[in-house]
Amino acid sequence: MLFLILHGVLLAGLVVSLWDGIPSLVRQGPRRFARLAIILGVPVALLVVANLPVIPVPLGVTLVAMASLAYLEPDGRLLLGRLVALGLGGWMTELGHHAGDWPRLLWDGGWIFVIGAAAWRFRRQRRLLMAGTAVTVLAVSVLVNPDGIQDALVTLTAGILLLGYAANQLQRETALAVQTERANADALTGALSRYGLAAWRLQGPSPEGAVAVLDLDDFKWINDTYGHAAGDAILREFARRLKEACRREDAVVRDGGDEFSVWMPGGTEDDWASVVDRLHRVASVEPYPTPGRMVQMGVSIGWAAGSLTEETWQRADQALLDAKRAGKNQVKGESPVRVDLSHSPTRDPDGELGWLSDAAAILWHPWSEAAMLTNRAGTILAVNPAFEALTGLSRHQWIGYNPRRHQGGHTPQSVYQELWDTISAGRVWHGAMENRRPDGTRWWAEETIVPIRVGQDVVGYWAQVRHARPKPSTWQASVVDGTELDVVFQPIYRCPVRDLWGYEALVRPRRGDQAISPARFFSDAFHMGDGIRADLKALEAIARAVEQRSWPGGISLFCNIHPQTLGDPGFSAVEDRLALSVGRDQLVWELSERRLEGDEVFTADFWRQSLPGRRWALDDVGSGAHDLWRLWGWPTDVVKVDLTWTQALLAYPRARDMAGMLIEWVHQRGGQVIAEGIETETHWESVVQMGFDGGQGFWLGRPQPELLMKEGTRP
Incomplete structure (x- = not known):
């Protein structure tokens, strides 16, 4: 009996050694050769061992090995190949032992087919497969077999070891997959971590593309004022919006804190600029829901084109710093954007700003802030894509017209008078005006209008425009009077x-x-x-x-x-x-x-x-x-x-x-x-x-409405 148990241990050890060893040996070789070695390794070894007079291989061991493969092989096509090869090897072993006994060979072949089909069919229902295999193997070992008791004991020993090994291996791989997923993904937002980014790059995306680095403006005051639950809610929503705005092949990464990056493989500069502009719109236009309130956030973005490497990320990060230094809530890109000038803006009737119209079309194209250029009479000569997106009208619908063409009707006339008095005197004007889109919706714009001088003469104006949220309640009182201040x-x-x-x-x-x-x-x-x-x-x-x-x-x-x-x-x-x-x-x-x-x-x-x-x-x-x-x-x-x-x-x-x-x-x-x-x-x-x-700082004491500590007290 001890010999039979050792016999089963030896066979199980041989199969396990081959399962573990062959992939390691052939991993560096050609892919086709590696797959072939994995498929044929165990069947060939069992055939060789079965022809040795001292180490017979019962059919039950082959059947248990086939069932165990359902635990070990996640690749469906490779599992099918391994099941077929192992089944043929087991049947050829029986053919060598029982040549001419066709009823016995047909009986054995039928059970090989049954176990192989069950391993394929129930590979996701492993407990059912294990129970069915155990009953079948014992029946096959005992029935129509003069050495049934001995074969059953060898098969039972090998089966316990093989199925135990397979189940344990599956558990380890599942745990490893969970740990890998946790390491590769940020637990809070679901974005990739830096480890996940490295794994994504190993999957073989295009080596060239662009990287955008994004940062929520003034995020720290959210945590300090409303707590980390509100900050976490904003980060989750921020990541969700970024994923929605990206292409399918892009990767969203949380670099740390409130800084994220988007890696964009392949494409053209126009594609990247479009994605970055879309990222800024979806991330900064609508307020963020937090427990008990809605919070409006600005987003600064820097991006750069080149190889998808750390060096490109660093250039994008530098562009992000430029965006923050320039006033936040804007986009700064390192890569120039090619602009189609085949539909160049209408020339200035006075002939003084035609050259500037073409220059503006090129320089303003990548801006996320809306901008327009007019002559001194107020006729629009050039607009950028952000202006088109903000107003709902194309440049061909704007060029040659006065901006007041689409006024909303609720801006006091005194505002327009003040505007012209200010810019006619050569000074910069800041203010707000109501506008109307083609679909009839009305919106308030915050505008900065700057006179353009040639020598001492004002020859035109350029304007920077952004959406004012929420809608001003009255002119000039929109920011101050419409805002409550908690202390x-x-x-x-x-x-x-x-x-x-x-x-x-x-x-x-x-x-x-x-x-x-x-x-x-x-x-x-x-x-x-x-x-x-x-x-x-x-x-x-x-x-x-x-x-x-x-x-x-x-x-x-x-x-x-x-x-x-x-x-x-x-x-x-x-x-x-x-x-x-x-x-x-x-x-x-x-x-x-x-x-x-x-x-x-x-x-x-x-x-x-x-x-x-x-x-x-x-x-x-x-x-x-x-x-x-x-x-x-x-x-x-x-x-x-x-x-x-x-x-x-x-x-x-x-x-x-x-x-x-x-x-x-x-x-x-x-x-x-x-x-x-x-x-x-x-x-x-x-x-x-x-x-x-x-x-002073958060560790010493966060901002609170009450004076929590009196003179001489310590936190």
């Missing part, structure tokens, strides 16, 4: 003891239930010429919020402000309200680069003479192009280092060296330095080690 407070702590220093007051704009990015709100307001009123509205909202709370003694209040607002009569009134609540010596006015550009008239002498007795903070230092100028030209009571610099302290020695020099320089002048963007305990430890005076 939250983010704590700032002293280093190294982590005692409460103060709060930065932040506004969270919304229009109804739809949240608006603060950057978008102030940008739109200043774009519409109503920025000072937006600034004062924010300060009044902060003043009301502070008055409704019991402000802790000795705690500072940091407020953001535009320099031009300082000269408005309304500033003094709201400053007095804040000073009454928190103390004038605890008020700190923050000025960032995006609020200073173009205001060089405000010098250090101006601050000392015109605005004495106030404390000032330079915000976002390290993120702008004029930071050095701000440091020596503006007061430095407090310098707030931008989060990009704070988070770079851990990775870049030069960032630490420069931060050390800045801290020393500010301290020598009696100022203090606060690090923004402290997101982890490691960030805090590095800030303390560097000698910063204070810190």
Whole structure:
């Protein structure tokens, strides 16, 4: 009996060794040869062993091996070939042992056919296949077989080992497939991970194409304001929209955080530009649903054409940075786009802008922002594809006509008068007007119209147009009066003891239930010429919020402000309200680069003479192009280092060296330095080690409507 068990173990070991060994040996060879070796390896080996007098191969072992293949071979065509080869090998073995006994051979051949057909038919129902095979094999081994008991014992031993091996192998492969899928796909959005991208590239897409890198603008404030559940909902919806906008052969990858990339194999530059434009439209036009509200998001995109490699991705990422520096929510492409000029725009009747019409057709073609060119009479000479898509009219329907041809009818006449008075004087005009599409739908456009000069003469105008959402309720009041401002407070702590220093007051704009990015709100307001009123509205909202709370003694209040607002009569009134609540010596006015550009008239002498007795903070230092100028030209009571610099302290020695020099320089002048963007305990430890005076960030405390921590408390 022991010999029979060892006999079964030997046969099972032989089959398993061949199943594992042959694919490894032939993997590097020609594909056809490899498949042939996998199909014929086990049958040939069993035939050879069966002809040895000491190691007979019972038919039951062949039948069990056939059933086990249903567990091991996922390729349907290859499984069929292996079943046929193994069945023929088993029948030829029986032919060698029972030559001339045709009833026996027909009996055995019938069972081989039955098991082979069952393995093929029930390859997805493996438990049923295993049970049926066990009963059949034992019956075949015992019936019409003088050595039935011995064969049954050998077959039973080999069968247990073979089916156990097959089931275990299937379980391992299933687990590996699950782990591979998890590694290849982002769990939150379903987009490919960087590992998934590598696997996609190995599948052999066209080596040439284009890569687009996309980033949700101002995404961090969503998490800070509404929590990570809202941020996750936006990321899932963002990924879904990208997949819908892509071609079937494209790959959507989540590179990390709110940055995604789209890899586009094959195609032409026109194809890629079309896909990128579609990506921007679907990702930025409609608001995003989150728990309890709709949130409007902008999307910046950079793209580049070339080989589908990391180098092309890096060029696209650089284009994304250009898009963000240019104002966000736009597309920047590295690759030039070929433009068909066979239908060039109508020439300017005065002959002064014909050359510029052709140039505009080429330069504006890849823009995602809508643009048009007119002569000094207002006749349209050129539009770009984004303008056509926005308005619903082709360039042939626009060229030669005045833009007022499709006005909506609700824009006050005074707006048009102000427009012409402004641009006729050679100045840039910002404003909003209602328009009408061919299907009758009405929509509001935010427009910037810039005069074009040749020498001292205005010869035409170019305009940049975008859809204003939501619809303005009234002219000029659309941004400010149509927006509600909620106020939250983010704590700032002293280093190294982590005692409460103060709060930065932040506004969270919304229009109804739809949240608006603060950057978008102030940008739109200043774009519409109503920025000072937006600034004062924010300060009044902060003043009301502070008055409704019991402000802790000795705690500072940091407020953001535009320099031009300082000269408005309304500033003094709201400053007095804040000073009454928190103390004038605890008020700190923050000025960032995006609020200073173009205001060089405000010098250090101006601050000392015109605005004495106030404390000032330079915000976002390290993120702008004029930071050095701000440091020596503006007061430095407090310098707030931008989060990009704070988070770079851990990775870049030069960032630490420069931060050390800045801290020393500010301290020598009696100022203090606060690090923004402290997101982890490691960030805090590095800030303390560097000698910063204070810190602010999500790890220390997220923006909240209430003052959660009183004087002297710690998070």
